[in-house]
Amino acid sequence: MSTEAAAPDLAPPMPTTRPTAAESALLARHGASLAAWTLLRASDVVDLHIDTFIPPRLWGYDVFERHGPGLLRGHFFGHLDVPRMEEGGLTGAMWSITTNPFRTAASRWRVFQKNLTRLRALVDGSNGRLAFARNAAEYRAVRAGGAHAVLLSIQGGNALAAAPHGPADVPDRLLTRVTLVHLTSSVYGETNSPFARLHPVRGLTEQGRALVAALDAERVFVDLAHIGRDAFWQAVDAHDPALPLIATHTGVDGVRPHWRNLDDRQIRAIADSGGVVGIIFAAQFLSRRGGPRDVGMVVEHLLHVLRVGGEACPALGTDYDGAISPPADLRCGTSYVRLVQALLDRGVSERVVEGILGRNFLESFARLRP
Ligand SMILES: [Zn+2]
Numbered sequence: 001m002s003t004e005a006a007a008p009d010l011a012p013p014m015p016t017t018r019p020t021a022a023e024s025a026l027l028a029r030h031g032a033s034l035a036a037w038t039l040l041r042a043s044d045v046v047d048l049h050i051d052t053f054i055p056p057r058l059w060g061y062d063v064f065e066r067h068g069p070g071l072l073r074g075h076f077f078g079h080l081d082v083p084r085m086e087e088g089g090l091t092g093a094m095w096s097i098t099t100n101p102f103r104t105a106a107s108r109w110r111v112f113q114k115n116l117t118r119l120r121a122l123v124d125g126s127n128g129r130l131a132f133a134r135n136a137a138e139y140r141a142v143r144a145g146g147a148h149a150v151l152l153s154i155q156g157g158n159a160l161a162a163a164p165h166g167p168a169d170v171p172d173r174l175l176t177r178v179t180l181v182h183l184t185s186s187v188y189g190e191t192n193s194p195f196a197r198l199h200p201v202r203g204l205t206e207q208g209r210a211l212v213a214a215l216d217a218e219r220v221f222v223d224l225a226h227i228g229r230d231a232f233w234q235a236v237d238a239h240d241p242a243l244p245l246i247a248t249h250t251g252v253d254g255v256r257p258h259w260r261n262l263d264d265r266q267i268r269a270i271a272d273s274g275g276v277v278g279i280i281f282a283a284q285f286l287s288r289r290g291g292p293r294d295v296g297m298v299v300e301h302l303l304h305v306l307r308v309g310g311e312a313c314p315a316l317g318t319d320y321d322g323a324i325s326p327p328a329d330l331r332c333g334t335s336y337v338r339l340v341q342a343l344l345d346r347g348v349s350e351r352v353v354e355g356i357l358g359r360n361f362l363e364s365f366a367r368l369r370p
Helices: 021-029 036-040 053-057 084-088 105-124 135-145 195-199 206-218 230-237 264-272 297-307 338-346 349-369
Strands: 046-050 092-098 131-134 148-155 173-180 221-223 247-250 276-279 314-316
Touching: 021 084, 021 314, 036 297, 036 349, 046 148, 046 247, 046 276, 046 314, 046 349, 053 105, 084 105, 084 148, 084 297, 092 105, 092 135, 092 173, 105 131, 105 148, 131 135, 135 148, 135 230, 135 349, 173 247, 195 247, 206 221, 206 230, 221 247, 230 264, 264 297, 276 338, 276 349, 297 314, 297 338, 314 349, 338 349
Parallel strands: 046 092, 092 148, 131 148, 148 173, 173 221, 247 276, 276 314
Antiparallel strands: none
């Protein structure tokens, strides 16, 4: 068979053109070179955790309008909107629907369905700028059409606790990832946050094991961000070893020991499964005494994942719009090019940078959901 007939593994890179005046302004603002821009534009850039659906839900933020840093000056919210995703080169992202743990199980499931309806309406009303991607082939099709790929995800698996068939009840196989627990422990298991003390549950529960099996059956990523250490290993044990695990938004203990971060054994377990570790842009979990105060802190965590987990492991999961405080030079969601520049400045090869930006995740996604 001729090689031309074989489907490429990944979407063809975007055609590279000379930067427009607006693009040149963006490069100047982020101190980025044309080389960084060209690399970014030729790459798939997939952010594994954005909470950009929270502001429209809570206070009617219009995601189709371009916003400035806002009243909070880039702290907590206001990082991203569709125009800035397009300007910044973000080709796809896991859009999170976050669960409110203080509701009853029935109410969480009802509210999740309502929020999903709203997110679908937002995508449907985007004039082709956003489109859902349920698997790697759909991601490529969405990109070929020039849209930003929306990968549906849930933060807080307890959104599904009252769904009669669990993740299988999310319509149209739209769901691509579930973070087993969030900031509080739940019927599924223990969080890694200090709020774990509020709840008697320890480790991963029987229901947690069943949720892992149900996610595997649906080929939905089991996300180990936020999970307690014992529960982490019990989830690894319950998980089908043939499928990749993921930690979508985290820092690493190897740079900054913190309850929110992963240790080296955890990184290796995810890498060994064929999964990726997305580095968060939250200074509160990344910064170390005497360390960089800018984009360099994200670079340190990415390079640690690279060293411990190998080239196919590091990825991005900024948590933009998720109440985080990014380093001052990453507070606008067009900052991906600044990170590319910082990685190139550290001598990271273009191939490795491209892997971090999106290829590593997409290869893992293609194994889970071709
Ligand atoms: Zn989170």
